[in-house]
């Protein structure tokens with residue numbers, strides 16, 4: 001059976017199924033998820049779905065990355081739980097790269113992951129510095145960090161009780177690996 005990768009906004013009949021697929025992996029309210037998927041368009045952000053006949057197998061979202069020209073940020077890559085380990089994830093990424101190159105003139109893909117580094121490494125992604133998803137990166141200037149001596153005023157706290165210690169269990173550290181691939 002044919003496997004095709006198509007933009008979700010051209011196949012709105014898969015919206016709810018796609019919502020359920022993503023929510024089965026990353027729980028979020030149905031309304032919020034639908035709203036996010038409904039934002040898909042020919043311009044980024046774009047949600048792409050992998051179909052086998054009329055069966056929804058996977059999803060990937062391409063988001064804009066204004067700080068890097070001709071790039072996108074790949075998110076929410078997911079293959080239906082019962083279909084994993086059969087090569088569909090690799091196919092989803094290969095078709096996504098084709099779509100990026102041919103349809104969107106994108107020449108570099110970025111993503112971040114926590115736990116799937118091995119999967120992306122097999123597909124040719126390499127670890128890179130974190131990228132910002134927001135705004136244009138203009139570089140860091142010396143002045144961004146310099147503080148004039150006149151502007152520093154000592155703040156002397158009088159009779160202010162020390163804050164309570166933060167319980168160690170409440171600290172959640174999420175370390176993500178950023179990866180990229182030149183197309």
Ligand code: ACO
Pocket residue numbers: 025074075076077078079080083084085086087088089090091111112113114115116117118119122
């Ligand atoms: N670590 C190392 N190797 C891996 C991993 C992993 N976590 N996952 C898969 N592989 C390997 C497979 O063994 C296979 O190796 P082979 O070619 O030597 O046989 C190869 O990668 C390709 O595997 P596929 O069968 O194509 O992958 P699959 O269809 O299972 O899809 C996916 C992989 C998309 C990660 C799937 O497991 C999934 O949906 N996981 C849950 C959601 C998730 O974590 N998505 C990624 C989030 S990160 C992001 O969105 C940018």
